[in-house]
Every structure is written in C-alpha cells, then in structure tokens.
Amino acid sequence: MRSLPLLLLMTLAYAVLADPGDIARVPLQTGVELRIEEIAGSRILPHAYHDQAVSSIPGVYPGSQILAKSRYFRLGKGANASFNSIVCYKQQSSEAAVTITGVSTVGTRAWRFEVDTNESLLPQTLIEVLAQISQLPLDLARQQRPHR
Numbered sequence: 001m002r003s004l005p006l007l008l009l010m011t012l013a014y015a016v017l018a019d020p021g022d023i024a025r026v027p028l029q030t031g032v033e034l035r036i037e038e039i040a041g042s043r044i045l046p047h048a049y050h051d052q053a054v055s056s057i058p059g060v061y062p063g064s065q066i067l068a069k070s071r072y073f074r075l076g077k078g079a080n081a082s083f084n085s086i087v088c089y090k091q092q093s094s095e096a097a098v099t100i101t102g103v104s105t106v107g108t109r110a111w112r113f114e115v116d117t118n119e120s121l122l123p124q125t126l127i128e129v130l131a132q133i134s135q136l137p138l139d140l141a142r143q144q145r146p147h148r
Helices: 006-017 047-060 119-134 136-144
Strands: 023-027 033-039 065-075 082-090 097-106 109-118
Touching: 033 119, 047 065, 047 082, 047 097, 065 119, 082 119, 097 119, 097 136, 109 119, 119 136
Parallel strands: none
Antiparallel strands: 023 033, 033 109, 065 082, 082 097, 097 109
16 A cells, blocks of 8 residues: 555644634624634644745735734743734735734644734734633633533
8 A cells, every 4th residue: 555645644634633614703892703723733833824824925915915923922821821823914905904813822732713804903803812812721721620
C-alpha cells in the first residue's frame, strides 16, 4: 500500500480533530456576530495563523488594507492564560467593511475566531472580541469540572 502524501494526512487529521460544523455564534453589543470554531491545536499556532493571514490577504484581495495585527499576545495568567494572534483587515481599502480574524490557544486546544464589522465600529468591536476570547480558558475550565 502506498503511503498518502503528508498534506492529505494532515487534512484527514484536521477533519477528525475539529468539527467544522461546530461554530459558536456570539452576538456582540455592536450588533455583529462573533464566530468561534474549535480547530486542531498545534505548537505553531498562533504564529503560523498570523503569518499566513498577513502573507495571503494581499494576494487574495489585491486592494486590501491591513489595519491592525498582532502576531502573539497573552490574555490572562497561569493556567487561565490564552495565547493569541489577530489580524484586522479590509478586503478593499475604499470600503468600510472590516474583518477581524485570529486564533486563540489554551494548552493543547485552539479556536479560530472571526467577525465582520464596520470600520467606524472597529475599536469597540475589537474590545468586545478580546473580552470574548479572554473567556475561553474560563469556559474550558468550567467544562472540565466534575459535576456534583
């Protein structure tokens, strides 16, 4: 039997480890919806997600503009810390629509998050996104507690 190429194996592993149909939708006060999807964890996240986004956005959207980015930042302390990356961009620099996307990791688990907003709401939406992803470690801890 011939061995499968590495890319196919990685794709199969991702399909088994992360259910792409399981997306949490969190309404934000700015009137938009944050989408959070659990993905396969990896030691190269969140750096790789950021690097891939920053390098591919201009190719996918030739008129794009990256408004803000952070390759790596920590939210929380100790066991309740998450490690994250984030990119805020416009598909067309002349439009007001902004996408905020990134990755959050806690231990061996990881989540991809994304929200579409308006440029005028970017500061407030970004604050709300950071508040939501800062809760992922706490939500995870609640899920892991034994029921009494």
